[in-house]
Ligand SMILES: Nc1ncnc2c1ncn2[C@@H]1O[C@H](COP(=O)(O)OP(=O)(O)OP(=O)(O)O)[C@@H](O)[C@H]1O
């Protein structure tokens with residue numbers, strides 16, 4: 679993978695939602711990372727840590743409080759609506775719930791054709807594009823004349839992926855696309871995503887709370903806790919040389935077939951603090967069994983512990 683070209687760069691991105699009495703909910707709090715062409719970057723973390731908000735900010739479905747997003751070198755956070763529209767087709771999103779993502783009053787052919795029209799394709803060009811994607815994605819043509827409510831979750835999620843690929847995007851942001859599906863269907867879709875990376879030159883941001891899925895699918899993984907990235911590393915390294923105590927607790931919470939004995943580490947103590955709480959130090963300090971006094975006082979800086987392995991923890995030398 680080339681580190682010299684960057685498809686997507688996120689710099690200091692923040693989304694703070696105003697609450698009552700002047701308080702702020704820091705859903706995304708100073709997040710920076712890069713994504714390189716044809717890689718799959720996993721964004722992993724517990725419910726409410728800000729993963730979906732991050733995805734929406736990147737696609738500019740939501741305006742950031744601060745920070746910048748660059749796509750193919752162009753700063754999309756600086757573009758007006760008009761100049762943003764050509765970029766819209768180059769970045770697409772697939773959402774968690776396939777059952778809610780198609781209008782129940784429109785047959786599949788109509789739903790897909792509408793997208794083709796939106797991207798300026800003629801009827802013939804749209805039909806050709808749909809047929810090519812159906813072949814790649816393993817969908818039978820007779821689904822075109824069906825209604826969404828007649829289809830299974832797996833079929834609908836394949837159709838949602840088809841719809842996202844109609845505009846031939848370079849980047850796909852997949853927000854927990856498998857979590858509503860049965861395990862056997864999940865496995866098929868994981869392999870489909872890997873095939874599509876090859877056949878369509880896709881780069882992916884794969885949002886998940888499932889460490890097993892992320893380990894299987896992703897080239898690199900960024901671990902998010904309370905709106906911040908606490909550790910980013912190549913997937914193999916993240917699992918074999920885990921540095922952040924929060925990442926360790928996520929990994930040790932996964933039952934592993936190869937683990938003969940008991941879990942190596944206990945789950946972290948206590949509850950995740952509310953993102954509305956102002957935390958001066960490390961966001962994980964209140965739950966970390968190794969925390970020192972300064973962890974509660976100061977926010978740790980990002981350290982590059984090994985090439986491409988970034989971690990925000992005072993305890994890592
Ligand atoms: N429009 C909004 N207004 C106010 N708060 C919001 C809004 N959207 C999200 N939040 C809050 O921001 C935080 C992050 O939410 P987000 O949906 O990004 O988390 P997530 O990591 O995707 O969670 P999940 O795994 O459950 O999907 C949560 O505390 C959520 O309640």
Ligand SMILES: [Mg+2]
Pocket residue numbers: 729730731853
């Ligand atoms: Mg989410």
